[in-house]
Amino acid sequence: MTTTPPLIAIEEHWVMPDVTAALRALPHPDESLVLSEWGDNQERLEDLGAGRIAAMDAQGIDVSILALTPPGVQPLPPQDALALSRAANDMAAAAVARHPTRFRSLSTLPMSSPKDVPGELERAAGMGHVGSMVYGRSGDLFLDDLAYDDFFAAASGLGQPVFIHPQLPSNAVRDASYRGFDPMTDLALATFGWGWHMDAATAALRLILRGTFDRHPDLQVVLGHWGEMLLFWLDRADSLSRIAGLQRSVSDYVRSNFHITTSGMLNPALLQHALSVTSIDRLIFSTDYPFQRPTREDIDSFLKHFPSDTERRQFSSANAASLYGIDF
Numbered sequence: 001m002t003t004t005p006p007l008i009a010i011e012e013h014w015v016m017p018d019v020t021a022a023l024r025a026l027p028h029p030d031e032s033l034v035l036s037e038w039g040d041n042q043e044r045l046e047d048l049g050a051g052r053i054a055a056m057d058a059q060g061i062d063v064s065i066l067a068l069t070p071p072g073v074q075p076l077p078p079q080d081a082l083a084l085s086r087a088a089n090d091m092a093a094a095a096v097a098r099h100p101t102r103f104r105s106l107s108t109l110p111m112s113s114p115k116d117v118p119g120e121l122e123r124a125a126g127m128g129h130v131g132s133m134v135y136g137r138s139g140d141l142f143l144d145d146l147a148y149d150d151f152f153a154a155a156s157g158l159g160q161p162v163f164i165h166p167q168l169p170s171n172a173v174r175d176a177s178y179r180g181f182d183p184m185t186d187l188a189l190a191t192f193g194w195g196w197h198m199d200a201a202t203a204a205l206r207l208i209l210r211g212t213f214d215r216h217p218d219l220q221v222v223l224g225h226w227g228e229m230l231l232f233w234l235d236r237a238d239s240l241s242r243i244a245g246l247q248r249s250v251s252d253y254v255r256s257n258f259h260i261t262t263s264g265m266l267n268p269a270l271l272q273h274a275l276s277v278t279s280i281d282r283l284i285f286s287t288d289y290p291f292q293r294p295t296r297e298d299i300d301s302f303l304k305h306f307p308s309d310t311e312r313r314q315f316s317s318a319n320a321a322s323l324y325g326i327d328f
Helices: 017-024 031-037 041-046 050-059 078-098 114-127 145-158 171-177 183-190 196-207 230-236 242-243 249-256 269-276 298-301 308-325
Strands: 008-014 062-069 104-109 129-136 162-165 222-224 258-261
Touching: 008 041, 008 162, 008 308, 017 031, 017 078, 031 041, 031 183, 041 050, 041 249, 050 298, 062 114, 062 308, 078 104, 078 114, 104 114, 114 171, 171 183, 171 196, 183 196, 196 222, 196 242, 196 249, 196 308, 230 242, 230 249, 230 269, 249 258, 249 269, 298 308
Parallel strands: 008 062, 062 104, 104 129, 129 162, 162 222, 222 258
Antiparallel strands: none
């Protein structure tokens, strides 16, 4: 007989109107902002209270870890990014304080101002944020650039996991690979249909190749969407290890420094593959709310594919509670 374990969802999005306004005021606004406006997404994203909790209750989710929706503040100029990341972190912390049994939050960081990132991470951690969410690139600066090494040192030292979320690929990459259709097909191909996930996987792989985890062996990174393609190409990615002079194989870093979440993709075949290349203690539940909205029935059906109550509980809540320091 199976039992229904508690549920912690770790990639549940929200938006801050001031951040959205600043992003829209840029000379070339991020086109993926339109995805937040589809249907009732905007209303749901702005709700950090009763409506969101009602949606959680309907899905059977006990705790949601809130994260500002892409692209965060990363496209903004340094001064604006710093001011708005602080404001966003204050707002998320206030939501958690109002609903301490239902919410936790990931901090938003001013990645376009690398020198300010460690300080804001520390400030946010002191306010109760349980980790951070970042993206693979700020302008032309890759996440693996050594300008961010103090950030990764701080994240490791504070025990703050870093969630690398997909973002819209650069214009150069879009021109090379994702254009030539009608505008919405262009955008879909470059975002949720393919490009987002390739971009995030590349950011993660670059961190490994840069030796980030050799310098910071305790650093923990989270990837959504079943590892953003990386789990499915480890046989080939491992061939990079010797060439890059790494101490271990790419697979080894993935198994020891990465946690993988579902982002609402409740496909048993993906679960079985993930378990073939990493371990159950590395897998975590999330819905990617409100962009994915699995029902309670969808979730319960998926959880039946775990072979034991122990493994089911690890995936549903125990792994997230351990990684993010949640008393549950």
